[in-house]
Amino acid sequence: xxxxxxxxxxxxLKVRPHLIDYEKIYKEFQWEEVASQFEGLPGGxxxxxxxxxxxxxNGVLVHKTALVWLGEDGQRREFTFMQxxxxxxxxxxxxxxxGLSKGDRVFTLSTRLPELYIAAMGVFKNRSxxxxxFSQFGPxxxxxxxxxxxxxxxxxxxxxxxxxxxxLLDQLPQLEVVLLIDAQxxxxxxxxSLARLMQKASDVFEILPTDPxxxxxxxxxxxxxxxxxxVVHVHKAIYMxxxxxxxxxxxxxxxxxxxxxxxxxxxxxxYGMITPWLHGITNxxxxxxxxxxxxxxxxxxxxxxxxxxxxxxxxxxxxLDFDPLKTYDLSSLRLVQSVGEPLNPEAVIWGxxxxxxxxxxxxxxxETGGIMIANLISQPIWSGSxxxxxxxxxxxxxxxKENGGIAEIIGPYKEGELALxxxxxxxxxxxxxxxxxxxxxxxxxWYLTGDLAYKDEEGYFWFIGRADDIIKTSGHMVGPFxxxxxxxxxxxxxxxxxxxxxxxMVGQLVKAFVxxxxxxxxxxxxxxxxxxxxxxxxxxxxxxxxxxxxxxLPKTRSGKIMRRLLKAREMGLPExxxxxxxx
Amino acid sequence: MNEEQIKQSxxxxxxxxxxxxxxxxxxxxxxxxxxxxxxxxxxxxxLTALNEELGVAVPEADYGQVDTLEHMIAYFAKRIAS
Numbered sequence: 001x002x003x004x005x006x007x008x009x010x011x012x013l014k015v016r017p018h019l020i021d022y023e024k025i026y027k028e029f030q031w032e033e034v035a036s037q038f039e040g041l042p043g044g045x046x047x048x049x050x051x052x053x054x055x056x057x058n059g060v061l062v063h064k065t066a067l068v069w070l071g072e073d074g075q076r077r078e079f080t081f082m083q084x085x086x087x088x089x090x091x092x093x094x095x096x097x098x099g100l101s102k103g104d105r106v107f108t109l110s111t112r113l114p115e116l117y118i119a120a121m122g123v124f125k126n127r128s129x130x131x132x133x134f135s136q137f138g139p140x141x142x143x144x145x146x147x148x149x150x151x152x153x154x155x156x157x158x159x160x161x162x163x164x165x166x167x168l169l170d171q172l173p174q175l176e177v178v179l180l181i182d183a184q185x186x187x188x189x190x191x192x193s194l195a196r197l198m199q200k201a202s203d204v205f206e207i208l209p210t211d212p213x214x215x216x217x218x219x220x221x222x223x224x225x226x227x228x229x230x231v232v233h234v235h236k237a238i239y240m241x242x243x244x245x246x247x248x249x250x251x252x253x254x255x256x257x258x259x260x261x262x263x264x265x266x267x268x269x270x271y272g273m274i275t276p277w278l279h280g281i282t283n284x285x286x287x288x289x290x291x292x293x294x295x296x297x298x299x300x301x302x303x304x305x306x307x308x309x310x311x312x313x314x315x316x317x318x319x320l321d322f323d324p325l326k327t328y329d330l331s332s333l334r335l336v337q338s339v340g341e342p343l344n345p346e347a348v349i350w351g352x353x354x355x356x357x358x359x360x361x362x363x364x365x366x367e368t369g370g371i372m373i374a375n376l377i378s379q380p381i382w383s384g385s386x387x388x389x390x391x392x393x394x395x396x397x398x399x400x401k402e403n404g405g406i407a408e409i410i411g412p413y414k415e416g417e418l419a420l421x422x423x424x425x426x427x428x429x430x431x432x433x434x435x436x437x438x439x440x441x442x443x444x445x446w447y448l449t450g451d452l453a454y455k456d457e458e459g460y461f462w463f464i465g466r467a468d469d470i471i472k473t474s475g476h477m478v479g480p481f482x483x484x485x486x487x488x489x490x491x492x493x494x495x496x497x498x499x500x501x502x503x504x505m506v507g508q509l510v511k512a513f514v515x516x517x518x519x520x521x522x523x524x525x526x527x528x529x530x531x532x533x534x535x536x537x538x539x540x541x542x543x544x545x546x547x548x549x550x551x552x553l554p555k556t557r558s559g560k561i562m563r564r565l566l567k568a569r570e571m572g573l574p575e576x577x578x579x580x581x582x583x
Numbered sequence: 584m585n586e587e588q589i590k591q592s593x594x595x596x597x598x599x600x601x602x603x604x605x606x607x608x609x610x611x612x613x614x615x616x617x618x619x620x621x622x623x624x625x626x627x628x629x630l631t632a633l634n635e636e637l638g639v640a641v642p643e644a645d646y647g648q649v650d651t652l653e654h655m656i657a658y659f660a661k662r663i664a665s
Contacts, residue, residue, distance in 0.1 A: 111617075136622065291647050291650075293644055294647055316623070319642075320644050532603035535601060540601075540620045540621065545624065
């Protein structure tokens with residue numbers, strides 16, 4: 001599809017945007033200005049939960065709705081900022097009573113229940129560290145992450161616990177307590193009823209002095225060569241959350257905001273809880289998974305004005321053969337932003353035609369903690385582009401030099417690796433327990449993102465692909481190594497190689513190639529057994545959707561599986577440099 | 584085709600796409616995707632396969648009507664009958 005420029009006219013916008021003159025704000029912006037938006041703790045320091053919840057509960061927004069929770073079975077619950085303050089105070093007191101303190105890791109494994117959001121704020125208040133897991137992970141990814149993240153407490157539900165965690169308890173000796181959201185009674189000293197503990201907990205809690213550089217969140221992201229890395233974030237990240245909430249999401253006090261991301265992924269924490277509340281905005285959370293009619297109904301009934309969603313969902317809405325504006329009243333909606341993977345140009349155009357609103361793509365990563373590059377409500381959109389860097393963000397296209405250093409590529413339309421100047425408030429502060437891997441991300445004063453891109457003459461960035469083998473499926477990263485390691489555990493598998501196979505709906509799907517050990521023959525039955533094995537161990541979010549048998553996998557002379565070659569063959573592309581291929 | 588046959592077709596397709604699912608786990612009135620951990624990609628595959636087998640396509644707009652085994656049986660039964 002030919003690239004298309006979508007112009008905006010300020011007079012067509014329902015609200016005058018916070019950012020109108022991009023160039024001017026980009027040039028003049030100072031992070032220090034953002035500091036004045038925060039109150040700070042009475043005892044000193046900066047704490048996410050104080051800025052997101054307590055200061056509103058202590059002020060004029062005390063009775064304003066902070067959270068609207070829409071349950072899977074049609075339930076609807078509202079929590080004011082005051083209720084969020086009291087409930088998260090109770091949770092913080094529960095953690096304190098369990099002996100948890102600063103830096104201790106609290107993992108969550110839950111669907112989008114109100115308790116998850118309350119707990120998150122309580123974790124920040126106790127200066128513990130929130131480590132959210134996606135509820136569709138299988139036992140293996142859960143175990144890997146909990147071990148690597150030194151999990152002390154796990155908040156989960158009875159069914160997820162039974163299915164995925166109980167069998168792992170022997171392998172998690174450092175795990176002290178499991179809090180079950182929906183259990184009425186304690187099972188043991190270790191497996192406790194959250195409701196019981198909350199009943200006894202006081203709703204008053206004093207947040208102890210929190211350094212802006214104290215660890216707040218640990219999200220895991222996938223690597224190409226090893227197991228997932230724990231990405232360390234700090235309380236100060238709210239500078240970026242507040243700023244992007246203002247300039248990208250264009251939040252005003254009267255907005256109703258809905259971010260469809262799950263807190264198991266970074267968008268669901270940075271923008272599904274923290275950002276709207278920093279701005280004192282009513283935040284919609286829907287527990288159910290995607291359903292086209294239901295989603296339109298939420299946009300209509302809740303009068304959502306700012307909607308942050310993902311390409312996979314938009315592509316599914318595009319499959320509906322009706323005019324949403326004829327069936328639903330979406331007159332409150334004024335801004336749609338999308339993240340997770342590049343938004344195809346057709347989707348931007350579809351938004352213009354069907355919603356009468358363009359869809360704005362933006363770009364960032366788990367490591368960056370917040371939006372870095374974005375299309376903005378007041379600015380023209382080049383459909384297919386991720387937009388321009390936010391104020392305070394310096395981005396460039398770079399290439400590696402022969403001496404191992406980095407050179408910036410000057411000039412438009414030249415492909416290279418997307419790099420950012422380090423040092424922003426929301427940038428990660430490390431990979432937990434892996435300083436070496438962290439340091440490898442930075443070369444010659446740039447953070448290397450691992451994404452390939454180019455820049456046009458107007459300064460818009462365009463995504464090309466990953467520089468490595470990481471698979472991007474339904475907007476989240478899957479490490480091929482994690483998939484391959486599990487398949488190798490099956491008695492029949494000799495070798496495994498996982499790739500991302502392009503798919504129109506989910507971007508890429510996880511496909512694995514396997515060769516079998518002697519004595520095993522490829523069969524439909526074995527293929528299904530391996531699919532089932534993957535699902536059981538890895539969970540639906542990571543497990544391969546397709547498995548293909550090969551007599552042997554292409555390897556380098558040093559024995560490394562050439563995923564790049566598997567992918568080229570899968571896609572019918574030229575095989576490129578195969579000089580290192582094993583004979 | 585009676586409801587029992589439709590039910591067996593649905594269960595067969597679910598298990599083909601999600602081989603780790605034990606047919607006994609499929610509770611008639613529970614959300615299929617949530618209770619069996621079938622993501623939307625796999626759910627689409629199940630519906631595509633059922634379309635091939637039963638000759639009934641489920642448009643995206645009707646997905647809310649096929650969320651449980653019970654609802655799915657009723658949805659297909661009604662359309663096969665007509």
